[in-house]
Amino acid sequence: MKAAVWHGVKDVQVEDVLEPSPAKGWVKIKVKQCSICGTDLHEYRNGPVMLAARPHPVTGRQVPLTLGHEFSGDIVELGEGVTGLKVGDRVTVNPLIVCGTCWWCRRAIWNECARLATIGLAWDGAFAEYVTAPDYGCYKLPDTLSYEAAALTEPFAVTVRAAKRGEIKPGDSVAIIGAGPIGLLTLEAVKAAGATQIFVIEPVASRCEVAMKLGATATFDPTKVDPGREIGKLTEGRRADVAFECVGGPHAGLTLGTALAVSRRAGRIVMVGVPAAKGVEFDFFRLFLHEKQISAVQGYVDEFPAAISLLAGGRVDTNTIITSKIKLDRIVPDGFESLIGEPEKNIKIIVSPE
Numbered sequence: 001m002k003a004a005v006w007h008g009v010k011d012v013q014v015e016d017v018l019e020p021s022p023a024k025g026w027v028k029i030k031v032k033q034c035s036i037c038g039t040d041l042h043e044y045r046n047g048p049v050m051l052a053a054r055p056h057p058v059t060g061r062q063v064p065l066t067l068g069h070e071f072s073g074d075i076v077e078l079g080e081g082v083t084g085l086k087v088g089d090r091v092t093v094n095p096l097i098v099c100g101t102c103w104w105c106r107r108a109i110w111n112e113c114a115r116l117a118t119i120g121l122a123w124d125g126a127f128a129e130y131v132t133a134p135d136y137g138c139y140k141l142p143d144t145l146s147y148e149a150a151a152l153t154e155p156f157a158v159t160v161r162a163a164k165r166g167e168i169k170p171g172d173s174v175a176i177i178g179a180g181p182i183g184l185l186t187l188e189a190v191k192a193a194g195a196t197q198i199f200v201i202e203p204v205a206s207r208c209e210v211a212m213k214l215g216a217t218a219t220f221d222p223t224k225v226d227p228g229r230e231i232g233k234l235t236e237g238r239r240a241d242v243a244f245e246c247v248g249g250p251h252a253g254l255t256l257g258t259a260l261a262v263s264r265r266a267g268r269i270v271m272v273g274v275p276a277a278k279g280v281e282f283d284f285f286r287l288f289l290h291e292k293q294i295s296a297v298q299g300y301v302d303e304f305p306a307a308i309s310l311l312a313g314g315r316v317d318t319n320t321i322i323t324s325k326i327k328l329d330r331i332v333p334d335g336f337e338s339l340i341g342e343p344e345k346n347i348k349i350i351v352s353p354e
């Protein structure tokens with residue numbers, strides 16, 4: 001079968017590999033759609049970052065590995081002992097592979113498993129014709145949910161968790177920093193959670209337009225205006241109840257500073273973007289004197305059912321967020337390179353192996 005295998009920096013090759021077969025408690029899935037994540041892009045450009053560079057303690061696997069962890073498909077084979085799923089089921093998959101025995105697993109804090117592995121990072125992923133996954137990660141798709149939209153379940157689950165971490169309540173005002181895929185999905189998640197005023201801070205004009213289309217109240221280019229002051233004008237001087245940092249990367253200190261500036265006193269901040277630097281500098285007084293709460297989001301624990309339900313109910317404008325649909329053979333030029341070269345044109349690109 002064909003698979004997009006990561007061999008090294010800027011060296012992902014679509015090549016023929018052996019078709020996987022499911023182990024005990026696992027299933028084999030024929031992949032229909034797999035979405036390109038910022039993580040995949042990061043691995044393509046700078047990897048191995050989260051890719052297993054050494055044999056993973058749970059999976060035993062290391063690079064070269066097939067990327068892809070945001071996917072949907074059909075179950076085509078059941079491993080020994082699998083119940084509750086059958087051949088032909090349309091599914092999306094929580095890609096976390098957990099050890100099941102550590103302190104965190106015993107308390108169902110799956111995303112903090114001490115030996116956490118992820119399909120597409122420490123196990124062959126879904127930029128391939130077939131992928132295998134543990135049965136506990138599989139979620140059946142309602143008939144109203146397309147494979148395309150279902151390929152956004154994984155990133156959307158992250159943002160559903162972000163809304164929960166931010167304790168969004170009906171009527172809350174929200175500031176979202178960054179209108180990339182995660183920022184825009186956060187917009188949908190907080191909207192579903194009842195946020196009424198949603199301010200988006202983003203320098204790229206085309207992404208601001210998309211945010212407005214998805215229901216943002218206003219957008220601000222932080223290179224031109226002071227977003228804290230602007231949001232203050234629209235919130236009786238208070239600023240946003242909750243700020244979501246959805247940028248990450250090497251400048252997470254800067255965007256954390258923005259989150260501190262645009263959130264109100266005694267407000268909440270949720271760090272959703274994946275940082276690329278350990279040490280960051282920010283105004284500690286803004287945190288301390290205004291008693292703000294900062295939390296972070298690392299994947300998901302039990303957010304897949306809610307994410308699927310919202311997607312199936314048409315509560316997420318996936319047609320606007322998916323900007324391109326490509327074939328697996330073209331994943332490097334039309335996927336990774338296109339996302340790097342034209343960030344203003346692309347949001348989510350989904351890949352089909354068919």
Ligand SMILES: [Zn+2]
Nearest residue numbers: 037039070155
């Ligand atoms: Zn992802």
Ligand SMILES: [Zn+2]
Nearest residue numbers: 099102105113
């Ligand atoms: Zn564990």
